[in-house]
Amino acid sequence: MASAQLLDIGTIKTNNNPSVGANNQKGKKKHEVHSSPCGFGFERFCGHFKCFEGNSGKSCITVMMVTLALIMQAGKKLRVKDKCDVPVIDELASLVDRWFREEIEEDHWFELIKTIARRENCTLVNIKTNQFVWGFLTVSTKIADKKIQNAQTSLVKGAIIVTKLTDVFGRASNEGSDDNLEKALEALALLGHANKQLCFLRRENMKPNMKGEYSHLCSQTLKYTDHLFGDEVSKTVKDISDCSRISNKIS
Numbered sequence: 001m002a003s004a005q006l007l008d009i010g011t012i013k014t015n016n017n018p019s020v021g022a023n024n025q026k027g028k029k030k031h032e033v034h035s036s037p038c039g040f041g042f043e044r045f046c047g048h049f050k051c052f053e054g055n056s057g058k059s060c061i062t063v064m065m066v067t068l069a070l071i072m073q074a075g076k077k078l079r080v081k082d083k084c085d086v087p088v089i090d091e092l093a094s095l096v097d098r099w100f101r102e103e104i105e106e107d108h109w110f111e112l113i114k115t116i117a118r119r120e121n122c123t124l125v126n127i128k129t130n131q132f133v134w135g136f137l138t139v140s141t142k143i144a145d146k147k148i149q150n151a152q153t154s155l156v157k158g159a160i161i162v163t164k165l166t167d168v169f170g171r172a173s174n175e176g177s178d179d180n181l182e183k184a185l186e187a188l189a190l191l192g193h194a195n196k197q198l199c200f201l202r203r204e205n206m207k208p209n210m211k212g213e214y215s216h217l218c219s220q221t222l223k224y225t226d227h228l229f230g231d232e233v234s235k236t237v238k239d240i241s242d243c244s245r246i247s248n249k250i251s
Contacts, residue, residue, distance in 0.1 A: 109154075116157045119167075124160050125226055126153055127199055129206075130233045133217070137209050148202050152195060159191040199224050 087093065104112070118124045129137075129145060137145070166184035169177050203218040210217060217229055217236065225231050 113153060113157055116160050118160045119163065122160070122163055123226065124156050124163065126156060127195075127202075127224055127228050128226065129202070130227045130229045132233050132237070133206065133229055137206060141206055141209055144205055145202055148198055148205075152198050155191060155195055155198070159188060159195070162187050162191065199228060202228060 088096075103109075126149060128149075134142070162184060166181065166188060169181035169184055172180075200220055207215050207218045214237065216222075217233070222236065223230055227233070230236065
């Protein structure tokens with residue numbers, strides 16, 4: 001509706017010039033508009049805009065203004081916006097922004113990690129690479145894997161804290177505890193999903209170091225435990241070898 005109104009304005013303004021219709025019928029020769037009384041951004045736009053010869057400067061500028069308005073309107077309409085909730089305390093917002101963009105000092109990170117202990121019945125531990133696989137990885141692959149493991153350490157330790165808070169919300173009976181519990185559970189689900197993605201990324205990085213059929217170890221159908229390739233990687237490798245040998249005999 002707004003677009004139609006803007007176009008109507010442009011048409012009315014243009015038709016106020018009695019020479020527009022006649023000159024548009026005479027020919028299609030065009031000339032560039034070199035200047036306008038508008039701002040810098042608009043003048044740059046005008047520099048690429050052409051109007052039919054014979055149109056008054058005022059008429060031409062009106063058409064350009066309508067076009068520019070439509071472009072700006074489309075930009076606002078299609079702009080991607082984050083879905084935001086009510087603000088938190090400004091000091092908290094500033095702290096969160098700083099931690100997520102600048103991180104904490106490494107010494108403080110090590111000290112913090114040491115103080116966070118998991119609950120006895122939750123297997124929130126770092127996922128280690130099986131020694132069987134670690135032995136044939138290249139140095140560069142090992143370095144890359146260690147870096148991702150460090151990132152997972154922060155994620156898992158954060159999940160331990162959220163788990164403890166979730167337990168508190170679950171035991172509470174005060175008003176609003178159910179809502180807090182639901183949000184805490186959603187946070188844990190997202191952290192668990194991120195951990196799974198990082199595990200699959202680590203496997204994918206190791207895939208080039210594996211020969212032929214053994215790259216199936218990196219399949220997402222193979223579940224990880226405390227170890228990246230599960231607790232029975234030797235048996236899995238043997239099964240893959242047997243399947244490959246049988247396949248070669250058949251073919």
